[in-house]
Amino acid sequence: MILHCDLDSFFVSVERLEDPCLCGKPVAVGGSASGRGVIASGSYEARKLGIHSGMPTAKALSLCPDLILVKPVFGRYSEYSKRFFSILKDFTPDIQVVSIDEAYLDVSRVQLLWGDAHKIAVLIRERTQKELGIPVSIGIGSSRYIAKCGSKLAKPDGLYVVTKGSEEEFLRTLEVKNLNGVGPKMTAKLKKLGIYTVGQVMLYEKDFLEQIFGKAGLWLYSIAAGEYSDSISFIENPIPRSIGNSRTFIKDLPYELAVRELRTLATEVGRRARKKNLFGKTVTLKVRYSDFSTFTTAHTLNEYTNFTNTIHRAAIEIFGKYSDYLGKFRLLGITLSNIIEGSEGIQFDLWDHKEKEKLMKLYNAVDKLNEKYERNKVIF
Numbered sequence: 487m488i489l490h491c492d493l494d495s496f497f498v499s500v501e502r503l504e505d506p507c508l509c510g511k512p513v514a515v516g517g518s519a520s521g522r523g524v525i526a527s528g529s530y531e532a533r534k535l536g537i538h539s540g541m542p543t544a545k546a547l548s549l550c551p552d553l554i555l556v557k558p559v560f561g562r563y564s565e566y567s568k569r570f571f572s573i574l575k576d577f578t579p580d581i582q583v584v585s586i587d588e589a590y591l592d593v594s595r596v597q598l599l600w601g602d603a604h605k606i607a608v609l610i611r612e613r614t615q616k617e618l619g620i621p622v623s624i625g626i627g628s629s630r631y632i633a634k635c636g637s638k639l640a641k642p643d644g645l646y647v648v649t650k651g652s653e654e655e656f657l658r659t660l661e662v663k664n665l666n667g668v669g670p671k672m673t674a675k676l677k678k679l680g681i682y683t684v685g686q687v688m689l690y691e692k693d694f695l696e697q698i699f700g701k702a703g704l705w706l707y708s709i710a711a712g713e714y715s716d717s718i719s720f721i722e723n724p725i726p727r728s729i730g731n732s733r734t735f736i737k738d739l740p741y742e743l744a745v746r747e748l749r750t751l752a753t754e755v756g757r758r759a760r761k762k763n764l765f766g767k768t769v770t771l772k773v774r775y776s777d778f779s780t781f782t783t784a785h786t787l788n789e790y791t792n793f794t795n796t797i798h799r800a801a802i803e804i805f806g807k808y809s810d811y812l813g814k815f816r817l818l819g820i821t822l823s824n825i826i827e828g829s830e831g832i833q834f835d836l837w838d839h840k841e842k843e844k845l846m847k848l849y850n851a852v853d854k855l856n857e858k859y860e861r862n863k864v865i866f
């Protein structure tokens with residue numbers, strides 16, 4: 487059995503521990519409205535008023551003028567996150583961390599030790615509340631996917647069990663909007679087709695769903711038909727599939743100024759990759775115009791890298807095709823993907839092996855300096 491453990495409105499919950507006056511009120515953690523920030527996490531009081539993460543702060547404040555906005559302090563959250571995962575690891579080593587505040591636990595191997603999945607979930611909820619002071623919601627199911635749907639239904643501060651054998655019934659009656667992976671847009675489209683529950687998806691042919699929703703349609707059909715499987719081995723600290731950094735500018739920028747921002751973005755992506763000893767082969771540039779139209783272009787390199795300069799060069803090359811664009815840019819983002827861990831898999835050309843080794847040492851020194859002083863103050 488799988489448990490999906492997800493802390494409730496995590497950032498807000500942490501801020502409430504720091505300042506109990508925030509309890510019971512509509513609170514959101516996010517960037518400032520003037521700086522075009524977005525909401526990172528909203529309290530349930532705020533969510534009831536329509537505020538959700540990812541929403542521009544300015545919009546959130548116009549929806550809810552009484553919203554209390556708190557600036558994020560990320561160091562604080564990672565501290566709580568570590569403590570949360572160490573509680574989870576006390577129960578089983580079969581844990582898969584998926585984000586700063588959520589993880590899957592495969593408890594199949596430890597039931598003799600702790601009791602059944604339900605018992606373990608109760609214990610985890612008790613300990614997290616007692617030691618962290620933050621509510622955690624848990625979904626239990628025979629697959630990761632079912633467990634995740636369960637935790638969504640359990641929120642806030644709850645526990646939801648889908649017993650073995652009842653998955654079909656659970657999914658059949660589940661509202662599509664509660665499916666993990668179905669957003670508000672898809673929910674609205676499905677509604678137009680008269681689909682409210684997952685079971686109703688089966689009223690339509692597979693091909694028809696594919697026509698309307700593309701790959702998502704096939705995926706949805708496979709869930710409704712009970713054909714979807716997401717079995718995956720549980721490994722600690724899975725290698726991330728990508729490392730990305732994007733920035734919405736305070737003011738939209740013309741090409742000549744926007745292109746300069748690529749340096750900072752590449753520096754951050756390179757630093758994060760090096761920190762985890764990860765190397766990537768594909769650099770993707772995301773470009774957003776003032777009118778919000780968004781484009782992404784990927785470029786695959788000849789070799790794996792985590793050098794800021796190489797990432798930067800690739801991004802500049804891609805961005806070059808926008809040099810004739812007369813409008814302004816709202817956002818740029820760089821993502822490194824096609825990731826491998828460790829430098830073993832990397833084939834250095836013989837002639838530039840020494841050169842690369844030197845560069846690697848140099849980057850490590852720069853990273854150390856930046857870690858010691860202010861982030862990315864030393865640019866290389």
Ligand SMILES: [Mg+2]
Pocket residue numbers: 492493494495496587588
């Ligand atoms: Mg959460």
